[in-house]
Amino acid sequence: MIHLDSLYKTFTLGDETITAVNNANLYIKSGDMMAIIGPSGSGKSTLMNIIGLLDRADEGVYTFDGMDVTMLSDDEQAVIRNQKIGFVFQSFYLLQKLTALENVMVPLLYRNIGEKEAKRRALDMLERLKLGERIDHLPKQLSGGQQQRVAIARALVGEPELILADEPTGALDQTTGREIMALLKELNENGQTIVIITHDAHVAEQAERVVRIEDGVLKEEGQS
Amino acid sequence: MNVSMTVRLALKNIKGNRLRSGLTMLGLVIGISSVILLVGLANGATSSIMDDFSSMGADVITVSIYDSEKGMSYTELDELRKLDLIENASPYSMLEATVSKGGNKVKGSSLVGCGAAYAGMIGAEVEKGRNLSPVDIENSIKAVVIGNDIAKKLWKNKNPCGDTLKIDGDDYTVVGVLKSTGSSMGNNTDKTVLMPISTAQYLGADVSITEIYLKAVSEEDVDTATAEAKAYFKDKKKIESDYMDVYSQKQMLKSMEEANRTLSLLLGGIASISLLVGGIGVMNVMLVSVTERTREIGIRKSLGAKKKDILIQFLMESTVLSVLGGLMGIALGIGIGKIISLFGTAFSPSIGMMMISFAVSVSVGLVFGILPASRAAKMKPVDALRYE
Ligand SMILES: Nc1ncnc2c1ncn2[C@@H]1O[C@H](COP(=O)(O)OP(=O)(O)OP(=O)(O)O)[C@@H](O)[C@H]1O
Ligand SMILES: [Mg+2]
Numbered sequence: 001m002i003h004l005d006s007l008y009k010t011f012t013l014g015d016e017t018i019t020a021v022n023n024a025n026l027y028i029k030s031g032d033m034m035a036i037i038g039p040s041g042s043g044k045s046t047l048m049n050i051i052g053l054l055d056r057a058d059e060g061v062y063t064f065d066g067m068d069v070t071m072l073s074d075d076e077q078a079v080i081r082n083q084k085i086g087f088v089f090q091s092f093y094l095l096q097k098l099t100a101l102e103n104v105m106v107p108l109l110y111r112n113i114g115e116k117e118a119k120r121r122a123l124d125m126l127e128r129l130k131l132g133e134r135i136d137h138l139p140k141q142l143s144g145g146q147q148q149r150v151a152i153a154r155a156l157v158g159e160p161e162l163i164l165a166d167e168p169t170g171a172l173d174q175t176t177g178r179e180i181m182a183l184l185k186e187l188n189e190n191g192q193t194i195v196i197i198t199h200d201a202h203v204a205e206q207a208e209r210v211v212r213i214e215d216g217v218l219k220e221e222g223q224s
Numbered sequence: 225m226n227v228s229m230t231v232r233l234a235l236k237n238i239k240g241n242r243l244r245s246g247l248t249m250l251g252l253v254i255g256i257s258s259v260i261l262l263v264g265l266a267n268g269a270t271s272s273i274m275d276d277f278s279s280m281g282a283d284v285i286t287v288s289i290y291d292s293e294k295g296m297s298y299t300e301l302d303e304l305r306k307l308d309l310i311e312n313a314s315p316y317s318m319l320e321a322t323v324s325k326g327g328n329k330v331k332g333s334s335l336v337g338c339g340a341a342y343a344g345m346i347g348a349e350v351e352k353g354r355n356l357s358p359v360d361i362e363n364s365i366k367a368v369v370i371g372n373d374i375a376k377k378l379w380k381n382k383n384p385c386g387d388t389l390k391i392d393g394d395d396y397t398v399v400g401v402l403k404s405t406g407s408s409m410g411n412n413t414d415k416t417v418l419m420p421i422s423t424a425q426y427l428g429a430d431v432s433i434t435e436i437y438l439k440a441v442s443e444e445d446v447d448t449a450t451a452e453a454k455a456y457f458k459d460k461k462k463i464e465s466d467y468m469d470v471y472s473q474k475q476m477l478k479s480m481e482e483a484n485r486t487l488s489l490l491l492g493g494i495a496s497i498s499l500l501v502g503g504i505g506v507m508n509v510m511l512v513s514v515t516e517r518t519r520e521i522g523i524r525k526s527l528g529a530k531k532k533d534i535l536i537q538f539l540m541e542s543t544v545l546s547v548l549g550g551l552m553g554i555a556l557g558i559g560i561g562k563i564i565s566l567f568g569t570a571f572s573p574s575i576g577m578m579m580i581s582f583a584v585s586v587s588v589g590l591v592f593g594i595l596p597a598s599r600a601a602k603m604k605p606v607d608a609l610r611y612e
Contacts (some may be wrong), residue, residue, distance in 0.1 A: 054525075055605070078529060093523045106527050110528040110529050
């Protein structure tokens with residue numbers, strides 16, 4: 001589904017150059033549950049932003065469903081984000097002025113699905129994630145775990161091919177973090193492709209594939 | 225997202241920041257309301273003046289002589305009547321005197337000394353009795369023709385003709401009553417008392433006539449008739465053109481229309497300055513809002529918002545903001561105008577002006593919103609998301 005071929009990404013701060021992603025080569029197959037681990041500042045988020053088309057690599061080829069997406073325009077990339085990728089972030093990134101339901105509707109509205117239909121699908125998804133009672137709550141009226149479940153509902157509602165989660169349990173206590181991981185695992189067992197970025201070894205243990213990144217260099221564990 | 229949803233989203237964001245939105249709109253409210261108010265008052269003033277003038281025939285020429293030593297006697301007016309293009313002439317003199325009957329004073333009445341032709345020239349018609357006649361004037365008869373309001377007030381339903389009216393303590397016979405003109409102010413004949421110019425001289429009117437109304441033989445000839453009258457005063461009466469004004473009603477209307485146009489331009493200028501200020505306010509607030517909501521922009525982009533989605537969202541917000549301000553401004557301007565008009569000043573708001581104001585507020589929102597909105601639309605998703 002996804003193929004990264006010799007990707008590079010460097011940042012320049014003053015006269016210092018940081019290679020955040022250094023010659024990354026990676027295949028992600030449909031149905032994979034992959035963890036990307038590494039110490040802080042090793043380039044995990046940068047890699048995820050590139051995979052999620054939130055950022056562009058400086059060099060290399062990125063193929064998504066057989067298409068070279070590095071050549072696409074910003075708006076064409078937006079369409080792919082909208083239809084094929086769902087994001088889960090460490091600090092949830094819910095829209096604070098919108099209710100849980102409205103937050104989950106947003107990706108569908110950018111897809112020009114009618115408001116009624118978007119509402120129906122969003123309600124379904126919130127129901128599935130056991131948030132049926134919380135649909136009219138604003139993010140600040142929800143616990144961290146509930147907010148993250150709303151964010152997951154929002155990532156899932158558009159039925160994306162890929163879920164990208166950047167430290168999804170990072171802002172949660174242990175118990176809640178485990179619940180969220182269990183949820184992601186369950187989704188994967190139903191066929192959802194998930195890439196989780198984490199520096200928590202417990203989280204990584206639950207993934208079938210673990211990729212370690214250090215100073216921008218990728219290395220898959222269990223492979224030479 | 226469809227239009228109604230974007231509008232709702234914009235309203236939500238505007239409501240979420242009441243104080244700031246209110247202050248931003250205030251600039252536009254003040255700008256638009258003052259334009260509506262000023263233009264309404266200017267229109268009110270012009271249309272009431274126009275009413276008075278348009279009741280006067282388009283074939284009327286007014287003459288004012290500023291050198292009282294060169295004034296004319298009543299008999300000299302015959303020379304004017306003999307001019308080719310002049311059909312008739314009447315002197316005119318405003319008088320100060322108290323009008324009363326049986327101890328009842330009439331407030332706000334105006335007393336005019338004139339000739340027999342005057343009533344016809346100002347478009348007044350006789351309802352009861354008769355008009356002043358040349359005989360009244362030649363013999364300085366103490367006869368008056370009264371306006372409709374005066375007749376109603378002093379005689380109620382009775383016929384005033386033949387009865388007497390006291391002017392500064394002297395008795396005058398009412399010979400006629402004018403039809404009501406209903407015009408609101410200025411040269412309203414409803415409260416006027418007309419008397420022979422010769423009789424008016426008993427009440428202190430100048431013997432030498434310095435204000436004259438002329439009637440041209442036809443409307444088409446009024447310009448040449450004006451020139452002819454001017455030439456007469458210059459050649460025969462030796463009056464320098466600086467010491468007189470000879471105007472046809474047509475010219476008066478034209479110069480008034482010009483004055484009105486100048487006034488409108490001036491108001492337009494003031495309006496555009498205040499709208500520019502209001503617009504800069506909108507732009508400033510939108511720029512702050514875009515910066516504050518960088519994270520939101522990033523989230524929306526991660527969820528698949530295209531550039532145009534973000535652009536429209538912010539443009540809609542600035543437009544809704546300025547349209548709300550514009551509508552409030554229109555309402556406020558009309559409200560204040562109506563209150564002012566309760567105190568007697570004419571105020572006529574024009575629908576055209578309101579539509580222009582509305583259109584202007586829409587464009588202020590669009591024009592001054594485009595910079596902040598396109599700044600928001602151009603942000604890179606990752607930069608917007610990482611923004612603290
Ligand atoms: N926009 C940027 N400008 C400059 N440097 C950047 C930028 N984004 C990332 N970096 C640098 O790139 C390197 C990788 O950052 P990245 O955020 O990918 O790390 P990470 O592995 O996600 O770390 P963490 O576990 O702390 O989230 C870091 O050295 C960081 O300082
Ligand atoms: Mg990170």
